[in-house]
Amino acid sequence: MIAVRPIIAAFVVGAWCVSPVGAQTQSSVRVPAAQRALTSLLVKYNDLDKGTPSEGAPNEMQHKKIESDFRKSFCAMIPTGRVSGWIGEVNAIDGNSPDKGIQLALAVHTNRLFDDIASRNGGTSFGIQLTLGNYYSNGVSDQNTQRHSITTISVGSPLYSTVSSLRNDDIVVFSGSFVPFSSARACADNLGYSTYFSLFRFSAIRKIGHDLTLE
Numbered sequence: 004m005i006a007v008r009p010i011i012a013a014f015v016v017g018a019w020c021v022s023p024v025g026a027q028t029q030s031s032v033r034v035p036a037a038q039r040a041l042t043s044l045l046v047k048y049n050d051l052d053k054g055t056p057s058e059g060a061p062n063e064m065q066h067k068k069i070e071s072d073f074r075k076s077f078c079a080m081i082p083t084g085r086v087s088g089w090i091g092e093v094n095a096i097d098g099n100s101p102d103k104g105i106q107l108a109l110a111v112h113t114n115r116l117f118d119d120i121a122s123r124n125g126g127t128s129f130g131i132q133l134t135l136g137n138y139y140s141n142g143v144s145d146q147n148t149q150r151h152s153i154t155t156i157s158v159g160s161p162l163y164s165t166v167s168s169l170r171n172d173d174i175v176v177f178s179g180s181f182v183p184f185s186s187a188r189a190c191a192d193n194l195g196y197s198t199y200f201s202l203f204r205f206s207a208i209r210k211i212g213h214d215l216t217l218e
Contacts, residue, residue: 031216034090042112048073078190087178104155108136135203147189179205
């Protein structure tokens with residue numbers, strides 16, 4: 004199960020097409036390389052900032068530089084447009100008012116790298132949980148995203164039928180597209196929150212298990 008902090012983070016219609024996700028065992032599933040890279044980048048900069056006293060940032064000026072470099076690098080790595088075959092754990096699933104559509108949030112960081120951060124450094128100043136969802140959360144709003152159509156899952160749609168049967172900790176394979184931030188600065192500012200959140204439009208979702216380890 005992906006570890007979740009008490010603070011909250013701010014990523015089937017038509018034929019199902021999914022990229023290979025690697026070998027899956029009874030207790031784990033391997034995520035695509037592009038997805039894993041986001042957590043890997045988080046680990047890299049966390050190590051620079053909070054390693055051993057001889058390896059970590061020795062003063063506030065270097066900490067701010069590491070933090071700035073991390074935000075730029077992370078925002079540049081967020082995929083533009085459609086992704087397919089990503090893996091996520093259901094973090095939250097709720098009804099939306101007033102349209103009664105579904106709000107869905109998925110944790111998309113890997114367990115192995117999350118555990119690596121926690122065991123070596125006791126946490127991270129850059130945020131641990133990486134989340135995407137189809138609603139405004141944790142600083143994401145219409146003020147800092149590009150213009151877009153409704154992202155919640157509409158009542159009566161095939162996707163609604165699939166998602167309404169999910170529960171927390173279910174593991175799903177999904178496709179869709181990231182809603183871009185209005186600017187690189189808007190994305191970087193959003194990384195100031197302790198858990199990152201990105202607005203996402205789901206196009207396909209399929210449950211593949213429950214309470215699995217993401218690798």
